[in-house]
Every structure is written in C-alpha cells, then in structure tokens.
Amino acid sequence: MKINFISNYINHHQIPFCDCLYRKLGEDFTFIQTEPMEEERVKMGWAVDARSIPYVHLLYEEPEVCRGLIEDCDLLLAGWMEQEELIAGRLGSGKPAIRISERIYREGQWKAVSPRGLAHKYREHIRYRNKPVYLLCAGAYVASDFSLIHAYPGKRFRFGYFPETRHYDGKGPEERKAEDGPVQIVWAGRMMPLKHPEFVVRLAEDLREKGLDYRIHFIGSGELEAQLKGEIEQKGLSDRVILYGFLEPGEVRKKMEESHIHLFTSNHLEGWGAVVNEAMNSGCAVVANSEPGAVPYLIENRVNGMIYREGSYEQFREAVVYLMEHEEERRQMGRRAYDTICSLWNAENAAAQCLRFYENWQKGRVEPPAEGPFSIAPVIWPGRRSV
Known part of the structure; x- marks a missing residue:
C-alpha cells in the first residue's frame, strides 16, 4: 500500500500523524510539501527542517519526482495547496483519494450562492461527487459547508489535527499540577482579534473582584500584545497575569501540564x-467557545470540558468561576480530557483508521468507526448547536 499526503507544508500538528503512517508503511508513505512555510509561522516557533524528515519531498525542488508520487500512490491524501491542478488528474482517475479540508465558508455560508465561487467549487470538489474521492472534515462545521454545495454526499468523515500525544505514568498529567495555592490558568495563541485575548484581561479583573486566587499564564504575541500589556499594567494585574511572548511548542506544553484550566x-x-x-492531553479542564472546529468534536460539555455559547463573555466567565470553585469536578474533567486524547483523538488512531479505510475500500466497502477520526461527520450548522 502506497500513501501520499500532499499539502502546502508540513508542521508540528501534522508530523505525529505522518510519523505513524511512516512507521507502518516505511518508504511507501511520502509527504509532498508544495511551498516553504511563511515567515510568520516560523517566528512563532513552527519551523520544521523538512529536508531532515525522510518521507518529505519538496515540490519546488523535485517537481517530477513529486508528480510521479501523486500518480503512482494507491491512496492520495490531499490537504490545502495553491496548485490544485497538481492533483486534478489523480482525483478524476478512479483511484481512491481523500481531501482534507477546514471550512470553506467560515466567513459566512451566504457565500455559497456566489456563481463565481460555485464555479470554483465545482472544479475543486463537486465534479468528483461520483468518483472515489472522500472528505475528511478538519472541524465540526466543515460538513455543513460542503453539504450546501452537495459535495461528497455520504463521503464526509470526522478528522482534525493531531499534535504530539503524551502518555504519563501514575495519575497522568495531574501529578504535575500543584494541589495547593493559586489555580493555574493558561491561554496560548496569537494575540489577534479572532482569538479574543482581551477576554483574558477582563476575566483577570473579574476574578480578582471575586476574591479568587489564581495566576494566568498568557502565552503568545501579535498585533494586540502591546495594548493588552498596557491594560494589564494599568489595571494592576501584573502580579496575577504573566506575559511570556511566543514560546517554543515544548515550553507551551510544559505550562499546560502545570495548569489546571485552559482558556480557548x-x-x-x-x-x-x-x-x-494539547491542553486536554495535558489534563487541563478546557473552557472553550463553541465556534472553533475542534470544540464539538473533542469536548462534551461538563464531561471533559466546559463549552460556552458563541462568544458569550458572561458564559465564559461563569464557566471559569465554576471550575475554580469546584475543584473535584475540575479534576475529573481534566482526567476525562486526557483520556479522550489518549484513547481516541490521537495520531496513532487516526493513522490506523486511515489504513483501515483503504483496506475496506479495496474490499468494496467503507465501514466508518462509531466515533473519532474517520467516523461519519454529522452536519452541524454554525450557531445552531445546543451546548
């Protein structure tokens, strides 16, 4: 079995999945990187020496080799790339292929009625509806976007990203968290409008007013960093909110392992x-907005985390306060979060389900698992999911 994965570039969120396939298939697994990583991602600590990874081929250095890998593989995994023409022939060939996609209408599903947009989506997706071309939905709302254009009917499956999964001895990551003292809270990401880091400063002020003991580890950088730093100093929160700037991925994980609550x-x-x-694998009780793609797939509200509706700051604050005031429930959610990642939503299982998918396809059937990667992706409409 030869599998080729083609995408714009490889990063630390894809490497664990690819490593698993490489361990199982050896030289029969390859990854084609179509372009160098953009400078902003490199500055964030995402830099990967692609040339040092044995299964990676660079399209811009080996164009003919890469085209041969696309045509000759038994199963093509196709992520996002600028040059769709690279895979058009392969997708129409009758050999199996799987597209991996995030949302195509994340800025508004009204865009699905655009004639120009529909023509592009026809060339890229719709024309393969009767071919053995399937869709892995990297986010819970992806299936609803593609259902609007009637693409991949009956062929949409759950997927996502699979950063490194860590397994811990004893009580798991819980042993790395302090039992006494302030509740340790972490936020990590780019400080930009879509990630709403301003919630952190507002929360810090509200928690102080309630007399709760906490420390917030505020990790990241970006266009809002200077403004947020000024507000933290102005409000006298510097002793409670610690700014780190960008940290290497390993350092971010260390802070998560030491934290009780993660804010998303x-x-x-x-x-x-x-x-x-990463936060769930680190045993954090995650408080997450319902809108990002990972949340409905990974978190069951009040079971292995807390979900607040559609950006409501009031619900967000209430969830954090609840976890701070209910220590045992917070611990239980952290344990269940850890189990969710270790038992189901991890690279090893995703790779195993990928191989199982192709083996079943060869036998003339597709039998999705009941849950997790490669299970049937339900159509979840943005803003309509009850939490």
Whole structure:
C-alpha cells in the first residue's frame, strides 16, 4: 500500500500523524510539501527542517519526482495547496483519494450562492461527487459547508489535527499540577482579534473582584500584545497575569501540564484549534467557545470540558468561576480530557483508521468507526448547536 499526503507544508500538528503512517508503511508513505512555510509561522516557533524528515519531498525542488508520487500512490491524501491542478488528474482517475479540508465558508455560508465561487467549487470538489474521492472534515462545521454545495454526499468523515500525544505514568498529567495555592490558568495563541485575548484581561479583573486566587499564564504575541500589556499594567494585574511572548511548542506544553484550566477563546474564524488537543492531553479542564472546529468534536460539555455559547463573555466567565470553585469536578474533567486524547483523538488512531479505510475500500466497502477520526461527520450548522 502506497500513501501520499500532499499539502502546502508540513508542521508540528501534522508530523505525529505522518510519523505513524511512516512507521507502518516505511518508504511507501511520502509527504509532498508544495511551498516553504511563511515567515510568520516560523517566528512563532513552527519551523520544521523538512529536508531532515525522510518521507518529505519538496515540490519546488523535485517537481517530477513529486508528480510521479501523486500518480503512482494507491491512496492520495490531499490537504490545502495553491496548485490544485497538481492533483486534478489523480482525483478524476478512479483511484481512491481523500481531501482534507477546514471550512470553506467560515466567513459566512451566504457565500455559497456566489456563481463565481460555485464555479470554483465545482472544479475543486463537486465534479468528483461520483468518483472515489472522500472528505475528511478538519472541524465540526466543515460538513455543513460542503453539504450546501452537495459535495461528497455520504463521503464526509470526522478528522482534525493531531499534535504530539503524551502518555504519563501514575495519575497522568495531574501529578504535575500543584494541589495547593493559586489555580493555574493558561491561554496560548496569537494575540489577534479572532482569538479574543482581551477576554483574558477582563476575566483577570473579574476574578480578582471575586476574591479568587489564581495566576494566568498568557502565552503568545501579535498585533494586540502591546495594548493588552498596557491594560494589564494599568489595571494592576501584573502580579496575577504573566506575559511570556511566543514560546517554543515544548515550553507551551510544559505550562499546560502545570495548569489546571485552559482558556480557548477563538471565534468562528478558527478552523480547528490544536491547542485544545494539547491542553486536554495535558489534563487541563478546557473552557472553550463553541465556534472553533475542534470544540464539538473533542469536548462534551461538563464531561471533559466546559463549552460556552458563541462568544458569550458572561458564559465564559461563569464557566471559569465554576471550575475554580469546584475543584473535584475540575479534576475529573481534566482526567476525562486526557483520556479522550489518549484513547481516541490521537495520531496513532487516526493513522490506523486511515489504513483501515483503504483496506475496506479495496474490499468494496467503507465501514466508518462509531466515533473519532474517520467516523461519519454529522452536519452541524454554525450557531445552531445546543451546548
């Protein structure tokens, strides 16, 4: 079995999944990177030495080799890329292929009625509806976008991103969290409008007014950083809110392991949100907005995390206060979050389900698992999901 994964570039959210396939298939697994990583991602600590990864081929250095890999593989996994023409022939060939996509209408599903947009979506997706071309939905609202254009009917499955999964001895990551003292809270990401980092400063002020003992680890940088830093100093919160700037991914995970609560405040423009995987794997009780793609797939409200509706700051604050005042429930949610990632939403399981999918396809059937990666993606309409 030869599998080729083609996408714009490889990053630390994809490498664990690719490593699993490489361990299982050896040289029969390859990844084609179509362009270098953009400078902003490099500055965030995402830089990867693609040339050092044995299964990675660079389209801009080996164009003919890469085209051969696309045509010759048994199963093509196709992520986002600028040059759709690279895979058009392969998608129409009758050999199996799987598109991996985030939302195509995240800025508004009204865009689905655009004649120009529909023509583009026809060329890219709709014309393959009767071919063995399937869709992995990297986010809970992806299936609803594609249902609007009648693409991949009956062929849409759950997927996502799979950063490194860590397994811990004993009580798991809970042992790394302080039992006494302030409740440790972490937020990590780019400080930009769609991620609503201003919620953190507002929350810090409200928690102080309630007399709650906490420390917030505020990790990241971006266009709002200077403004937020000024507000923290102005409100006298510097002793409670610690600013770190960008940290290497390993350092971010360390802070998550030491924290009791993780805050995920991104809005509907966040396609997935891999920090949720990482925080859950670190045993955090996650408080998350309902809008980003990872949340409905990974979190069951009040079971392995807390979900607040559509950007409501009041619900967000109430959820954090609840977790701070109910220590045992917070611990239970953290444990269940850890179990969710270790048992289901991880790269090893995703790779195993990928291989199982192709083996079943060869036998003339597709049998999705009941849950997790490669299970049937339900159509969840943005703003209509009850939490």
